[in-house]
Amino acid sequence: xxxxxxxxxxxxxxxxxxxxxxxxxxxxxxxxxxxxxxxxxxxxxxxxxxxxxxxxxxxxxxxxxxxxxxxxxxxxxxxxxxxxxxxxxxxxxxxxxxxxxxxxxxxxxxxx
Amino acid sequence: xxxxxxxxxxxxxxxxxxxxxxxxxxxxxxxxxxxxxxxxxxxxxxxxxxxxxxxxxxxxxxxxxxxxxxxxxxxxxxxxxxxxxxxxxxxxxxxxxxxxxxxxxxxxxxxx
Numbered sequence: 001x002x003x004x005x006x007x008x009x010x011x012x013x014x015x016x017x018x019x020x021x022x023x024x025x026x027x028x029x030x031x032x033x034x035x036x037x038x039x040x041x042x043x044x045x046x047x048x049x050x051x052x053x054x055x056x057x058x059x060x061x062x063x064x065x066x067x068x069x070x071x072x073x074x075x076x077x078x079x080x081x082x083x084x085x086x087x088x089x090x091x092x093x094x095x096x097x098x099x100x101x102x103x104x105x106x107x108x109x110x111x112x
Numbered sequence: 113x114x115x116x117x118x119x120x121x122x123x124x125x126x127x128x129x130x131x132x133x134x135x136x137x138x139x140x141x142x143x144x145x146x147x148x149x150x151x152x153x154x155x156x157x158x159x160x161x162x163x164x165x166x167x168x169x170x171x172x173x174x175x176x177x178x179x180x181x182x183x184x185x186x187x188x189x190x191x192x193x194x195x196x197x198x199x200x201x202x203x204x205x206x207x208x209x210x211x212x213x214x215x216x217x218x219x220x221x222x223x224x
Contacts, residue, residue, distance in 0.1 A: 033212065042118075042200060043155070043214040050210050058211065090154055094212075098143055098204070100157040101212065 003027065006091050006104035013085075013111050021076045021107045023091035031096060032074035036060060037088040037106075046089075049074055078109060085111045118201060118215035126223050131188040133218035135201035142204055144177055144184045149217075150197045158186075191222045 004025040013019050023032065031050050035043040045058030049068040063082025068074055074093075078085045088108050092101040115138040125131050135144065143162045147155035159168055161177035161184060168175045174187045184201055198217045205211040 031210070035214070040219070042216040043202075045211065045213065048210060048212070056210070092155075098160075098209065100145060100160060101147075101155070101202070103154040103156070106154050 004091060004093050004102050004104040006089075006107050008107060009105065011107060011109045013109065015111055016080045018080055019078045019085075019109065021078070021089055021091075021109070023074045023076065023104060024072055025074075025093045025102075026072060027093055027095075027102060028071070029093035029095050029099075029102070030071070031094045031099075032068070033092045033094075033101065034058075034064075034066065034074070034076045035090045035092065037090060043090065046076065085109060116201060116203060116213050116215040118218050120218055121216065122219045122221070124221045124223065125191050127193060128190050131191050131195070131220055133186050133199050133201075133220075135184045135186075135215050137182045137203060139206040140181050141206070142181075142209065144181075144201055144203045146175060146184075146186055147200045147202060147214075148197050149200065153197075155200060155214075188220075191220070193222050193224050196220060196222050 007022045033048045034046040037043050044060050046064050047066040049055035052071050055068050065077045090106045091104045094101050117136045119134050145160045146158040149155045159175050164181050165179045166177040172189045176185045198219045200217045201215040
């Protein structure tokens with residue numbers, strides 16, 4: 001089945017450790033996005049990529065890094081520089097800038 | 113940056129009552145999309161509106177796009193417990209269609 005897969009679903013880390021969240025899609029979509037969602041809040045854009053080997057910062061990119069070496073994959077690294085990393089992270093893809101977003105099931109990161 | 117505001121933040125209704133959520137953008141939107149996120153889930157695409165003044169219906173759901181393309185609404189007639197969730201509007205940034213912004217969301221609770 002076509003879709004977008006995020007892993008892990010739940011992740012616990014100690015403060016000061018970098019963590020990488022995986023996002024893979026087999027929808028052949030060019031565009032991929034990372035959003036952060038805090039409890040009771042909306043979605044805030046971290047990074048987005050419209051094409052392989054290119055990505056752009058969203059509104060809250062500080063403390064995060066991404067790569068887009070393959071069309072199917074858009075991993076997000078939460079670095080130790082991110083001051084408040086505990087959140088629900090959602091990856092999405094779309095066929096183009098005006099297409100609907102397809103979301104993965106999310107990764108819930110808790111920093112202890 | 114672009115602001116997409118939604119009101120109300122929360123809405124509690126009795127099953128069978130109607131529900132409306134409103135979305136307002138600080139800038140003109142080329143299109144607007146609506147998503148539903150069930151508790152503990154990920155956002156799922158509902159619909160996209162593109163034309164000024166457009167109205168679309170999906171069973172009990174009615175979506176409107178304002179004449180100035182700066183606001184939108186979602187109206188649910190005769191709510192059911194299956195309507196529970198958070199409803200988000202989303203649209204591309206006016207200067208950069210590749211940046212997709214989400215509203216703050218309206219959380220709907222339906223009492224049986």
